[in-house]
Amino acid sequence: MAEYSVFSLVRQALSGHKGWIRAWRDPEPKKSYDVIIIGGGGHGLATAYYLARNHGITNVAILEKGYIGGGNVGRNTTIVRSNYLLDGNNHFYEHSLKLWEGLSSDLNYNVMFSQRGVLNLAHSDGQMDAHARRGNAMRLNGVDSALLDRRDVQQLYPYLDFSENARFPIYGGLLQPRGGTARHDAVAWGFARGADRLGVDIIQNCEVTGFERDGDRVTAVKTSRGTIGCGRVGMAVAGNTSRVAQMVGLELPIESHVLQAFVSEPLKKLIDGVVTFGAGHFYISQSDKGGLVLGGDLDFYNSYAQRGNLPTVENVMALGCAMMPNIRRVRILRSWGGIMDMSMDGSPIISKTPIDNLYLNAGWCYGGFKATPGSGWVFAHTIAEDKPHRFNEALSLERFATGHLLDEGGKGPTPKLH
Amino acid sequence: MIFGRLPLEQSHRLLTGGAIDRLKPLSFSFDGRSYRGYAGDTLASALLANGVTVMGRSFKYHRPRGVMSAGPEEPNALVELRSGARREPNTRATMIELFHGLRATSQNRWPCLRFDAMEVNDLLSRFLVAGFYYKTFMGFPGWHFWEKRIRAAAGMGAGTVEHDPDGYETMNAHCDVLVVGGGPAGLAAALTAGRTGARVILVDETDGLGGRLRSERDTLDGKPAIAWAASVAAELADLPEVRVLTRTTAFGIYDNNLVGAVERLADHMPVPPAHVARQRLWHIRPQRVIVAAGAIERPLVFGGNDRPGVMLAGAVRTYLNRFAVTPGKRAVVVANNDDGYRTAFDLAAAGIDVMQILDTRSASHGAWRERALAAGFDVAEGSAVTNAYGRMGLVGCDIARLDGRGGTVGDSRFVPCDLIANSGGWTPSIHLHSHAGGKAEWNDQIAAFLPGSVRSDVVTIGAARGRFALSDCLSDGFKAGAEAASSCGFGTGTAPDAPITDEVPTAPLQALWSVPPTPGKKVKRFVDHQDDVTVEDIELAHREGFVSVEHLKRYTTLGMGTDQGKTSNINGHALMAAARGQSIPTVGTTTFRPPYTPVAMGAFAGRTTGRHLAPTRRTALHDWHAANGVVFIEAGPWLRPQYYLQPGEAVSKETMDRAITDEVVTTRTKVGISDVSSLGKIDVQGPDSAEFLNRVYSNGFAALPVGKARYGLMLREDGLVDDDGTTSRLSDTHFLMTTTTVHAAKVLADLEWYLQVVWPELDVRVSSVTEQWAGMALPGPKAREVLAAAVDPGADVSNEALPYLGVTCTATIRGVPVRIFRISFSGELGYEINAPADWGIAVWEAVMEAGEDHGIRPYGLEAMGIMRIEKGHVAGPELDGRTTPDDLGLGRMASTKKWFVGRGMLDKPAFTDPDRPKLVGLVPVDGVSRIRAGSILVDDPDAATPVPKLGHITSSAYLSPTVGHPISLGLLARGRERIGQEVWAVFPLRGIRVRARVTETCFVDPEGKKLHG
Amino acid sequence: MAEIMTLPPRRSALDSVWVLGDYGIPGPSGPGVTIIRRLGLGAIQLDARRDTAAAVARAVSDSLGIALPAPGRAASGGEFRAIWIGPERWMLLGSDSTGLEARLRAAVEPAGGSVIDQSHGRAILRLSGPRVRDTLAKGTGIDLHPRAFAENTAAQTGLFHLSVTIDRRRGTGTFDVHAMRGFAQSLHESLCEAAAEFGYRLA
Amino acid sequence: MIRIPCPHCGPRDHDEFSYVGDATKVRPADPAATSPEDWHRYVYLRDNPRGAHLEYWHHIQGCRAYLKVLRDTATHEVLASGRPEDALEAPR
């Protein structure tokens, strides 16, 4: 049974669910493909899907070194929003958010996109002003946002710390009502199934180990499952970007850092939307299963280990307990880490590269999940048309040299600070 | 009294035996009903003693569930413990130590445990298979509609919205040897290591030492093994360098063997005693870690294996032997290993009818079997339970012969029973080994993963490495303890002899991953009890291509519950391996992640929360402000005066506005004083100091004369503005640099960077002296008169002696040596006085006294902010990390005569783009409308979205008392060319738009006459 | 010349919170921790610059009679104490009446050292008693066991998230803690909360 | 917790330090003679290896020295540490 619907579900239920077929095939790699996408994360899968769907390019392979969705798409805190200050980012992320809004129907896969609202708290007048500037800029771009004062926030989340005991009192916050969360694994699987149904080959356990070159072109991709010829190559390997780029001699404005995330024991509904603390890096929401999903700062040092250290854990929890003193007794069930491709200005890169037929999708820092459909859309366009889509023009690789930086936080070329 | 009814008698309690204290009865309640148990009980054992079998409901199907285990692996018996602000959902009844007045309620049911409306899910279970939600809820009315319902049903227990009243703390410890687990292996290791004089820490998750010995009837040297454990515990308590922490879970090993452990100091009490934290998080830094965490028993996967009354065999022995509880009256025992026999003996010893021993192995000829047969037990080999019956408690089960190929032979037989003790073998607890980076190696003999290679400083011993015989656990422990101590330089490394056990040799187990259903019956066979993952779900995942164990986990949620698959993962992975036709090691296992068992967020946070989230930094003048009407405001770590109320005034919008205006007016017309102690102060000394400053500042410092101050601008390496401040030359080789409050620490670190790493050839030392000096700004037309009156005789502060940007370090005030800088942020004639901090208030008071006749008053950050906007000085909102010197009108401060940090990047095309926003002033055309910071500047607010933006308002004063109308600063594209023109400042979030005229940035005394006056 | 004036009394960062007395739950033999403020101290930072360490050390030993300690160490000499606080950097302590700063300046500046008065920038607490180590261990990751941190050991480290100097003095479990003045109240609160379960005395 | 051997203070927890980053990046010695491309390479580009990584840490809560550390970014194991001027090599 290939099509998903409540009717197919009922029909299958009556026959013991014996008729369901694989969500995606498990093909052997072909000799060559028109386009090879390296990385079976959200972005790679979405790119392949939109290459086929929007550009009719179906002779496509996704090469994934492990299992699809095992990278950051499968280990993030699932927050989706488009509340960016700078136009170069805002237009791109809003495009992505619009795609999220129709994604489940488009994919015939329920990715559980839930627009429960994303609230960023503010703890000083200066922060309120900065939020206002961002919210105003969003409004002028036609994006929803609302500036809440202390009382508005208290109405939404009465259990936040509004007491005298709060070290950094809550002044208000910026709310994006259309922001929310999605089921991370479903996004990977939905795009995989969608791409597969359009003819894309998803090849797991296939690690890219090198490239064959002919001058400024890549002619084939060397993998743990043999060499595969290619027309064009799109790279979407997130935390592993520098390693793969090095195989073609590219040095990039990227450092890899570990970001931890946490899930609590499942609880009855406690937190409606997504709330982020403004006096430290902390964000929290509640999964449909009931677990509180939370995270915070990087571990601050370059790392390729998908695990972090205790000081960061404690810092995240301290911020969480300070923001929401009612969750101190809630128990953390599991912690894990993901490798972030931290760019030097904190914004992503979707770009052509000095190599003619190699395209780069990277630098997502900790914000690339929300970009998944938008990133796939414009990356597919960039690969298919050999030029950027208008929504990723600002996300070029050259911007670091020219100074057209997209530094939302104004932190400068210090990745750990973004 | 909370307990209305009389306690019921403990119908399932043995009259003798166990480690409970019958002299200490404790009352408690479950679901509002009162019961009685004994000290030493867990909630689970006490409920069982009272004949309570159903303790919870499963996650998805809401099936009634009893207790399955007696330890941390419990997936079923989860309750809400306590109430109100202390309510703790999902608490494992098996781990709750009974205390007097304990209150627990069942969870995840409505309206009550016995009748749960959500049990309808069980009837609908054929629709609610793994991943059903991905396949539906997509079209009308959409996910939002369904999600509300699903969220309402999901989750297990309910959290609280009240603030937790209890405290938490952190504790650091160092030791030579850390032993995790106080079972026989861990005790032996800790004892051997401890005797050498090494520093040893032993942690155990439970309330006492002994591990499995507390549950079994083993003997050592002919005495009960538990007596041996007690004697070891006593000896350990006497060793000065040994620390034993019970109720302490080692939840994770982090880099360099930092072991995180959480000690539950007060969870076994109604409330924590005064000054005692509820839980304490330990950072243990051992040289060697010995993991003796034991093993966890696996259930067999058969029809109805989740019925209340189906228990792990080892748990049954625990309830019998440790708690003197009979979990049933008529038992069936089923196992794929010798534990079945052992359990049958213990059951019989407690007077329970053993209806049947089922040995699933086709043929076993071990000593245990012989003993069981000799003792007259009814043993059926190659047989298993194929389905269990009884919704709220077991009534019986089908048993059948297995054909060894996944089916049964012949008819099944019904056996009445109220207890099924089952064992599918034991899974070593390799969690910590895995955290430490150790591999898992499959072992066919025990059908489980064993710890594979890892660094030598983390060793796993005893049952945790698959050594299940007590004698092996002991010898492991003695050896590991001796080796670990000697590797740290203690003892000789030789292990003492282990005590003699009375073990019966065991025959090997025979893996059995699922039992076929009773022929002709549709049964549910649970692999993951908590998340209701069945054998069929695993088969479905396989059919749909979710065949890697990671996909299996995420698709079915196998092992994702509060127990993290402690009892279910191996069974589930093995079933997937079978479906794939591959071996278990090929299929592999999922990743072990901290915490080993769930840990409260508060424990991680420790004291660092609430008021203590970040340390508070107070200036040396703090106490004066506090006594004089101040309203403080957080400024990073600092508390700084925001404004000052007059005696008798209360905080309100009106009093605040009045205070701020008065503070500005007083300062501009008379004289004001403010606390600027928080500005960073960096002492720079050494022969190359001038050269150094010349490199780090964009403007020149080489030629700054002694006794003079200069405003300086610092860039980052990327060419954008980093910080500003004044730096004074105190002598040829001695400077005092000031920084903004926010960047003080970063600037110091940067200076150290350049000196230590980049230019080690420069002979310069830098140190923070921020704390040494209290700083006060004294601006206003009367400032000189006030200062002259304040300084002690002899000091000359005349315009000649101390001109604009002059510095003197020789004056005293009330005898206190002070440094006086003639600099000003407000644009008035002004001074900054630095006084040694302990004398700060004395000097401040002297200045106040001197200014009294001139009407001096203190002003806070708000007034300071307004005055700096009036002067067009840049601050935080302008120094936002995205601006170049030229953007801020400070282009002339980027010297063209020398190199300085950041210059190499200044010529980038984007930085020299004429369209870049430049700093300008903006005033409302109507003269009254406020232009809020955060407004966006546009030409046409009604343009179609996206509306083109020209810049934004960075800072604004709702009213400049000096010019009499609102003023603001903003960054505006080609701003300097637009001076005199009008733009819109829009604030769509509030529906505000203000017509604004572009002006110069300085609104007051643009020629700077006042400064020089 | 300005007339000789009596200086105002120094006001410590903890004046407003220092209320003498016993707090918390004392142990069987009284409070587990006793805390006193070390008042009236001069704390003078001494930096040796490039290649001057030996000369500076000689100058200090000649004029103050104290040997500058090696990294991680502290030393007493006469009425002074010297603590290593960083590469080629020491903190010298002596009571206000010793004229420490002036003496140091005279001695080391010619030898190429820099002198910085930090007397008012530090709050110095002395902790003693049977539970001092347990109290400090709640806030610092360094090992304070006598085997690792013997007398005259000193460390620059973190204590309750603050940068401090911990100086192990002579005698059983006596430690001096130097904190930045501005954070003194925060540190004091943390120490008191940590010590409350053992009982503590502000003396 | 990574234990970082400070050449001055001995081994300390990494949370006493602040991480600086890639120590193979050497700031151009003669800024005037440095091309925009070289500045770009210094400020923005990183080798970002998986495995041994030479990096700077600042002992900010300790002696305030900058140190050079050779650390494996895959395992977090510290292979060597020293002063900024030291050339570090992995043991053996």
Ligand SMILES: Cc1cc2nc3c(=O)[nH]c(=O)nc-3n(C[C@H](O)[C@H](O)[C@H](O)COP(=O)(O)OP(=O)(O)OC[C@H]3O[C@@H](n4cnc5c(N)ncnc54)[C@H](O)[C@@H]3O)c2cc1C
């Ligand atoms: C803890 C955490 C929290 C986060 N929270 C959020 C959030 O709330 N909101 C948000 O928007 N974003 C968040 N993110 C960021 C987001 O997850 C990522 O930016 C995004 O998923 C990256 O894109 P991706 O999905 O393509 O990456 P990945 O899923 O990492 O995909 C890259 C894939 O490339 C594969 N690969 C790598 N090297 C090779 C090779 N040589 N050959 C073949 N395959 C290779 C990897 O195995 C991997 O599967 C978070 C990230 C983390 C780690």
Ligand SMILES: NC(=O)c1ccc[n+]([C@@H]2O[C@H](COP(=O)([O-])OP(=O)(O)OC[C@H]3O[C@@H](n4cnc5c(N)ncnc54)[C@H](O)[C@@H]3O)[C@@H](O)[C@H]2O)c1
């Ligand atoms: N019948 C069998 O086949 C069988 C199987 C396994 C074990 N056993 C018996 O069990 C005993 C095993 O001895 P052992 O010492 O190896 O283990 P144990 O199970 O006796 O003790 C382990 C101890 O470690 C504690 N623990 C586990 N993880 C912890 C953590 N993360 N933090 C703190 N404490 C933790 C537990 O609370 C427990 O007290 C022997 O007596 C052995 O014969 C028998």
Ligand SMILES: Cc1cc2nc3c(=O)[nH]c(=O)nc-3n(C[C@H](O)[C@H](O)[C@H](O)COP(=O)(O)O)c2cc1C
């Ligand atoms: C949004 C989200 C929710 C999660 N919820 C759970 C959960 O309820 N239970 C659980 O065991 N793990 C949960 N996880 C964590 C995964 O088990 C897993 O740790 C994570 O995907 C990283 O993979 P790894 O641990 O295999 O490296 C969740 C992860 C994410 C991203």
Ligand SMILES: [Zn+2]
């Ligand atoms: Zn150090």
